[in-house]
Amino acid sequence: MSTPLRRRSNNNSLNGNHTNGNSKMEKKNNIAKKTDGDDGEGLKTASFMTWTARDVAYVARHHWIPCLFAVGVLFFTGVEYTLLMIPPSSQPFDIGFVATRSLHRVLADSPDLNTVLAALNTVFVAMQTTYIVWAWFMEGRPRATISACFMFTCRGILGYSTQLPLPQEFLGSGVDFPVGNVSFFLFYSGHVAGSMIASLDMRRMQRFRLAMVFDILNVLQSIRLLGTRGHYTIDLAVGVGAGILFDSLAGKYEEMMSKRHSLTNGFSLISKDSLVN
Template sequence: MSQTDEGGWRSKPSFMKWTACDVVHVTRHHWIPCLFVAGNFWLVCVESTTQMIPASSPPFDLGFVATRSLHRVLASSPTLNTVLAALNSEYLGSELDFPVGNSSFFYFFSGHVACTTIASLDMRRMQRFRLAMVFDILNVLQSIRLLGTRGHYTIDLAVGFGAAIFFDSLAGKYEASSRNTIVGTGSA
């Protein structure tokens, strides 16, 4: 058998094989995560279509003040900006930006910071402290870059960090309650 036949790294994710019954089962038995996903789609739609801050009156942000020189360098060097955009999306005009087009600003809170923080927390749970430290260092560098490209306000980064801790804790509680429900019903 090939690596793909055994469900290896080249195989399709399991959700790509779902039927309508599988979708109904997931929404019925895991409605809380489904509610979070629906809320995220709603948030993206609202924030993509709403003019948040007029360009004529940007707010005062200490992170923007601290990264003023980095912002000038990135604004004047589209190639460097695009290279950094390839590492993960950022906000000065680059072909690799997400969302496509010039929205008024990026989303509250920073999903980049939140995802990296969750990865770091997970590495700590797995006793992989050096890898967790690498994630933390990359997160700090990413935060500086996001401020320098004006991809997020400082508060977005701080709330992304806090949201990661909250959602990681919430996911742990959800997993524990799901495990207790399965054990309590006698299912395997």
Template structure:
């Protein structure tokens, strides 16, 4: 029997599954983004901005605009300000603002002792509330935050030991009681009060939180007046209270997930 031999077809690839050209195009990987300078600039975000966007920016984002203006202002101040000589005391705006109160308190030692005693009572209130939330109510977040905070304060306070401000009005009734030494940076008085206040706000104890915030503001004013802390110590204390309360909350969440 003569004739051409039958042609054998090679087995299809991909396990015998044939793909149409449309399917092949769908499954092909997308081309990588262009790394050329032209490709980057063509997709740059700022090219999409319009004049209307710029005019609406202060209305839509007032806080970032204020912060940007503040950045430019303080850049100008920083680059034109004369540095404080190494032999001089630091310049402190809070001390300058409370100069009259400082003179009055320096002339009234009994009033200074009374205010120092009241400050110690307030520190006791902070401590009692923070421990109460753990020991009585079974909520350890504030106690954990205080432990984080005081540990960090000890490390930073020891690492950079600031000089005691000139004109410091100490008192044996103040906390730490007995006119003993203490770290200036940052203020544990202020940070502990913020930690307690944050807990009160979470539990809707609004009146108690407002009381603590008011006493904390008075405490800050007194510490500036007595030169017991620099302004930076008090500002950092406020930030530390919020920060370590947040860290304690994250710690509790991660601890529950891992156990």
């Protein structure tokens, strides 16, 4: 009996020889034979036909995270088909705005406090920028800089392509970033993505305490951005994913260029010592 999430480690320990090259070839041949049969035979030899209640219990116990997400798929499928959408004449609904109503009222009633928090947030953005540039100029590690370039360019493309309306309750400040209370793209959050890029680089360099400080400040700035209505919740969530994605893409770019470097002459952005796993 076999399922995609069975206890393979136990089976391998009892039957060590089953993991050699011959067993793999036999498994491939068996799969090919199953798929070559007619529909009736294919159904009889399908993997799910061998599942037992014990297999289901094992998956639920040891693989509860994907099970939880599977329940989420079912739940939100129902929500999507039954939810009445926001009418075109209304502002977008944002659960983060609902959760930060109290903070929004405080900031609206205290412009000075709003200015102070905006200034502190701008300082945090300067910290991110300083670290990312420092990593390249002073330490010879351009990955974070490359990632930031990828991220902000794609943010500009997406922000221009679909321009979200500025929330009616937006609380601006002349010292907020971008400084001067100018217009800005909402989707996605460059504040959050830049913080993620810096934090990931810190972890690669085993600067775990500094990375934790940046993560905490990132959470605080996210709460402030929701409280001031400077970003929608989706902007912040995608900002986290964007930071991770573009950091990964920058790493792949470094790896690709490092392979080519030995075949080229002249200046190269990537040095032999710049790759950090």
